[in-house]
Amino acid sequence: MTVASTDVTTALAYLRTNADAHLRGLDTFLRMESVSADPTHADDMRSTAQWIVDELTRIGFDHARMADTRSHPIVTADWLHAGPDRPTVLVYCHYDVQPPEPLDEWVRPPFEPRYENDIVYARGSGDDKGQLFMHLRAAEAWLRGVGRLPLNLRVIFEGDEENISEPVEEFIAAHPELVSADICIVSDSDMQDDEGTPAICYGLRGIAYWEVKVQGPFQDVHSGQYGGGVDNPANVLVKMLASLVDADGRVTVPGFYDRVIDLGEADRAAYAELPFDLDLWKRVTGVSEPMTGEAGYTLAERLSGRPTFDINGLWGGYTGEGSKTIIPGWAAAKLSCRLVPDQDPREIEEAMIEHLARIAPPTVRVEVRSLSNGAAFVTPLEHPVIRAAAEASEIAFGKAALYHRSGGSIPYVPALAAGVGVSSVMVGWASPNGNFHAPNEWMPLANYRGGMDAIVHLWELIGRLSPAQARGEGD
Amino acid sequence: MTVASTDVTTALAYLRTNADAHLRGLDTFLRMESVSADPTHADDMRSTAQWIVDELTRIGFDHARMADTRSHPIVTADWLHAGPDRPTVLVYCHYDVQPPEPLDEWVRPPFEPRYENDIVYARGSGDDKGQLFMHLRAAEAWLRGVGRLPLNLRVIFEGDEENISEPVEEFIAAHPELVSADICIVSDSDMQDDEGTPAICYGLRGIAYWEVKVQGPFQDVHSGQYGGGVDNPANVLVKMLASLVDADGRVTVPGFYDRVIDLGEADRAAYAELPFDLDLWKRVTGVSEPMTGEAGYTLAERLSGRPTFDINGLWGGYTGEGSKTIIPGWAAAKLSCRLVPDQDPREIEEAMIEHLARIAPPTVRVEVRSLSNGAAFVTPLEHPVIRAAAEASEIAFGKAALYHRSGGSIPYVPALAAGVGVSSVMVGWASPNGNFHAPNEWMPLANYRGGMDAIVHLWELIGRLSPAQARGEGD
Numbered sequence: 013m014t015v016a017s018t019d020v021t022t023a024l025a026y027l028r029t030n031a032d033a034h035l036r037g038l039d040t041f042l043r044m045e046s047v048s049a050d051p052t053h054a055d056d057m058r059s060t061a062q063w064i065v066d067e068l069t070r071i072g073f074d075h076a077r078m079a080d081t082r083s084h085p086i087v088t089a090d091w092l093h094a095g096p097d098r099p100t101v102l103v104y105c106h107y108d109v110q111p112p113e114p115l116d117e118w119v120r121p122p123f124e125p126r127y128e129n130d131i132v133y134a135r136g137s138g139d140d141k142g143q144l145f146m147h148l149r150a151a152e153a154w155l156r157g158v159g160r161l162p163l164n165l166r167v168i169f170e171g172d173e174e175n176i177s178e179p180v181e182e183f184i185a186a187h188p189e190l191v192s193a194d195i196c197i198v199s200d201s202d203m204q205d206d207e208g209t210p211a212i213c214y215g216l217r218g219i220a221y222w223e224v225k226v227q228g229p230f231q232d233v234h235s236g237q238y239g240g241g242v243d244n245p246a247n248v249l250v251k252m253l254a255s256l257v258d259a260d261g262r263v264t265v266p267g268f269y270d271r272v273i274d275l276g277e278a279d280r281a282a283y284a285e286l287p288f289d290l291d292l293w294k295r296v297t298g299v300s301e302p303m304t305g306e307a308g309y310t311l312a313e314r315l316s317g318r319p320t321f322d323i324n325g326l327w328g329g330y331t332g333e334g335s336k337t338i339i340p341g342w343a344a345a346k347l348s349c350r351l352v353p354d355q356d357p358r359e360i361e362e363a364m365i366e367h368l369a370r371i372a373p374p375t376v377r378v379e380v381r382s383l384s385n386g387a388a389f390v391t392p393l394e395h396p397v398i399r400a401a402a403e404a405s406e407i408a409f410g411k412a413a414l415y416h417r418s419g420g421s422i423p424y425v426p427a428l429a430a431g432v433g434v435s436s437v438m439v440g441w442a443s444p445n446g447n448f449h450a451p452n453e454w455m456p457l458a459n460y461r462g463g464m465d466a467i468v469h470l471w472e473l474i475g476r477l478s479p480a481q482a483r484g485e486g487d
Numbered sequence: 488m489t490v491a492s493t494d495v496t497t498a499l500a501y502l503r504t505n506a507d508a509h510l511r512g513l514d515t516f517l518r519m520e521s522v523s524a525d526p527t528h529a530d531d532m533r534s535t536a537q538w539i540v541d542e543l544t545r546i547g548f549d550h551a552r553m554a555d556t557r558s559h560p561i562v563t564a565d566w567l568h569a570g571p572d573r574p575t576v577l578v579y580c581h582y583d584v585q586p587p588e589p590l591d592e593w594v595r596p597p598f599e600p601r602y603e604n605d606i607v608y609a610r611g612s613g614d615d616k617g618q619l620f621m622h623l624r625a626a627e628a629w630l631r632g633v634g635r636l637p638l639n640l641r642v643i644f645e646g647d648e649e650n651i652s653e654p655v656e657e658f659i660a661a662h663p664e665l666v667s668a669d670i671c672i673v674s675d676s677d678m679q680d681d682e683g684t685p686a687i688c689y690g691l692r693g694i695a696y697w698e699v700k701v702q703g704p705f706q707d708v709h710s711g712q713y714g715g716g717v718d719n720p721a722n723v724l725v726k727m728l729a730s731l732v733d734a735d736g737r738v739t740v741p742g743f744y745d746r747v748i749d750l751g752e753a754d755r756a757a758y759a760e761l762p763f764d765l766d767l768w769k770r771v772t773g774v775s776e777p778m779t780g781e782a783g784y785t786l787a788e789r790l791s792g793r794p795t796f797d798i799n800g801l802w803g804g805y806t807g808e809g810s811k812t813i814i815p816g817w818a819a820a821k822l823s824c825r826l827v828p829d830q831d832p833r834e835i836e837e838a839m840i841e842h843l844a845r846i847a848p849p850t851v852r853v854e855v856r857s858l859s860n861g862a863a864f865v866t867p868l869e870h871p872v873i874r875a876a877a878e879a880s881e882i883a884f885g886k887a888a889l890y891h892r893s894g895g896s897i898p899y900v901p902a903l904a905a906g907v908g909v910s911s912v913m914v915g916w917a918s919p920n921g922n923f924h925a926p927n928e929w930m931p932l933a934n935y936r937g938g939m940d941a942i943v944h945l946w947e948l949i950g951r952l953s954p955a956q957a958r959g960e961g962d
Binding site: 126217219223226229230231233234235236237238239240241242243244246247249250251253254255256293297298299300301302303304305306314315316318320321322323324326327328330331334335336337338339340343344345346348349373374375377383384418419420421453472 | 515615620638692694696703704705706708709710711712713714715716717718721722724726728729730732736772773774775776777778779780781786789791795796797798799800802803804805806810811812813814815818819820821823825848849850852854858859894895896897948
């Protein structure tokens with residue numbers, strides 16, 4: 013365990029002294045109705061972004077500004093006075109929130125924070141305004157309490173994380189100089205549990221997503237008159253889709269696994285250490301038991317360390333009340349694969365499209381449309397910033413951190429890696445049961461306090477690394 | 488070829504003499520807006536039924552009346568004065584028509600008959616009011632031209648054929664005495680082609696129809712968070728459905744083929760004689776080629792002589808624009824099998840439900856709901872009334888009739904067989920390309936004239952059989 017510096021002690025004291033003022037600031041921030049998906053909140057989005065810019069300037073950041081995008085503004089700022097021998101860290105959070113509906117299920121309105129038993133209930137309290145606010149306060153503790161930061165710091169706070177991925181991707185491509193750094197800290201995740209166990213997320217799955225349409229006869233035809241002669245596009249579609257996963261739970265598209273990096277010993281050890289409450293998992297999902305899935309992998313490994321094939325939607329033919337005796341003219345499906353390193357979403361897309369064309373019978377026409385894709389991402393477990401994040405969290409919470417990979421995708425992370433070659437480490441402090449995207453979203457104030465402390469420590473610990481170490485390149 | 492009796496000559500002469508008056512009557516009948524599926528036409532349905540009752544009475548039928556049902560009235564009448572040694576024939580037609588929409592695709596409004604090139608265009612001209620009217624006039628030619636019929640005749644004209652099957656099925660069950668006969672002639676079908684080749688339909692497929700729902704998690708869940716762990720009900724559904732037909736095109740439900748009577752030599756000879764214009768068929772359906780289908784059977788045989796499995800509808804998950812990364816909470820499908828003699832729809836239903844339950848993985852809940860079913864039906868090709876229908880048609884049209892089975896189902900036919908043990912022979916005179924159920928429905932007036940002649944001959948020919956022969960029991 014590293015001994016904290018005098019500076020850290022000073023910064024932590026600043027947080028204690030200003031705790032009440034900070035809570036009032038959090039309350040103000042959570043009252044802003046920054047709902048990115050709802051066009052009627054466009055002005056709220058803009059004023060929220062402006063409020064953050066003002067805060068960054070007040071705290072002592074340089075170049076605090078908001079940049080227009082095709083959607084909502086992106087806020088950036090920097091403090092680059094620690095010198096070239098110190099690492100540069102980029103912090104990513106988002107200031108937009110999920111739509112709060114259904115409103116009548118909230119105990120208090122979503123933008124009127126409720127405080128109860130050391131918990132704050134409000135939309136965005138955990139995902140992700142609360143965490144963005146913690147970064148503002150931790151930076152303030154260094155800049156105003158200590159008078160400097162122990163490293164160079166940039167921030168990027170976007171307003172479309174709950175909406176669309178293009179704005180931040182386009183921003184990275186257009187302004188690489190504003191996101192250039194040795195490492196990125198992404199704070200949009202949760203802790204391991206509600207007992208104060210910190211969690212470091214070191215990987216994300218990628219995704220490739222398609223829509224497929226099988227056209228048979230030019231319109232619906234009578235199933236009596238044509239049944240047995242006209243190939244039914246719904247029958248064809250289910251045959252094609254069913255064949256995409258074999259009896260061992262493996263995707264049958266040729267080349268699908270070619271670039272998959274299998275889980276290493278360190279990965280499997282990290283998975284093995286993660287507690288997994290199967291009964292809780294069943295209650296939360298409402299399933300009687302998990303699927304068998306891909307042979308040779310544990311449930312936890314399959315949930316984030318292995319690729320998947322899922323049908324996300326299915327439609328065609330008659331779907332009303334009662335019976336209608338037709339062979340549908342067409343049937344369609346939305347399909348997606350979660351991907352793992354080093355699968356290339358565009359290669360997978362080509363392979364899928366070719367494979368579907370190959371297995372389609374000559375009686376139908378198959379159209380496949382690409383809907384979205386993004387690469388998987390993983391930061392090696394031995395990366396010094398992973399270690400620093402774990403150590404900072406352990407100091408702040410008094411419990412060793414656990415390491416995990418997420419089954420989901422954050423388009424920003426692979427876009428940043430592809431655009432400016434910057435890796436991300438995801439460390440966040442929301443509750444894993446905090447009703448993200450649901451009514452009565454909540455955040456334990458203990459996590460809020462501990463998280464701010466952890467960030468203060470984290471900057472200290474990363475500040476002791478060389479820029480090359482912070483990039484994971486060793487010395 | 489049988490020589491026609493003086494009575495037949497008299498009846499045919501009556502048709503010639505009254506041809507213009509009959510055409511005016513047809514025009515009147517086709518102007519009645521007897522759309523069964525549209526509640527705003529309930530009064531039209533009733534007045535149409537009343538008009539038929541009045542016609543039957545005027546012609547000389549006894550007991551002409553309309554019976555109320557849960558939907559539209561059923562018209563019945565009889566003339567039973569030929570004596571107990573003569574057969575009793577029941578004639579079935581329907582006076583309701585399909586909704587005429589889309590109206591703007593009609594050259595003239597659907598209930599304003601248009602006459603052009605010896606063709607009448609109007610909703611119901613072929614399906615089935617034109618054919619019902621032919622039966623009225625042929626009976627009139629006997630009863631008023633000759634003064635008697637050469638057999639005992641009953642009629643049943645229903646008003647829900649294009650709507651629901653329950654009224655006629657319930658009527659048969661409630662009034663077996665009104666439909667008791669040695670044989671039923673169903674005139675609701677078409678000729679072989681537009682070159683005057685008569686067609687006798689001697690079989691219908693049955694049907695069993697289900698809705699199946701596969702429930703996975705209790706609601707849609709995130710495909711990143713749960714993909715690889717939560718069994719996807721859409722993936723499960725397509726696997727289950729895909730497994731229901733094997734590589735040889737055979738249904739895999741255990742016992743499915745147990746009661747299937749394979750096509751006999753006479754059947755296969757009849758199929759082989761039927762012309763089949765594959766290019767026309769492709770143009771009409773818009774498919775590039777027919778499906779491979781069940782091994783060992785020709786396309787024509789598969790279209791009406793073999794059972795099928797078809798997915799009629801498919802739905803579940805996200806079906807809107809773009810991508811949504813969910814594992815659906817459930818996925819559903821409408822399924823049906825066309826059946827052939829002697830498959831029992833209720834046995835097939837039980838077998839299907841059991842099979843689906845058996846192949847479902849333990850990770851999902853499967854619900855199967857029966858939506859409708861009806862038995863297949865076939866009258867042996869050597870049945871004397873089949874022969875009489877072919878001979879009558881050949882005399883009237885100067886061309887040998889062809890024999891076929893229909894791939895569709897007419898619930899009335901198996902209901903009549905099950906209810907009162909009466910077999911049906913289907914002989915009709917619409918055009919096979921006559922836009923049934925579509926705009927600009929049409930009927931060649933040559934078919935109309937020839938069809939009336941054929942009915943006159945048919946009563947003469949069946950009149951020469953014993954009741955037992957008319958029942959197909961030999962002497």
